[in-house]
């Protein structure tokens with residue numbers, strides 16, 4: 001059912017260029033550099049075994065504040081860089 005989604009999610013590697021399509025609409029429409037977030041909050045969620053392992057989104061051009069902590073499932077890999 002959600003196999004396709006899960007597969008695409010699994011393709012996101014550290015440093016991948018991604019598109020964010022989650023609830024933070026101000027982050028839509030631009031490409032982000034995604035790295036696994038190791039901050040305290042995300043690390044705790046990871047150790048608790050929560051499925052929503054978080055990524056930090058970094059603006060490659062440093063024009064926007066960040067990083068933003070987002071759920072992996074809110075990301076798709078950018079087709080432009082795939």
Ligand SMILES: [Zn+2]
Pocket residue numbers: 037038039040041042043054056069
């Ligand atoms: Zn974090």
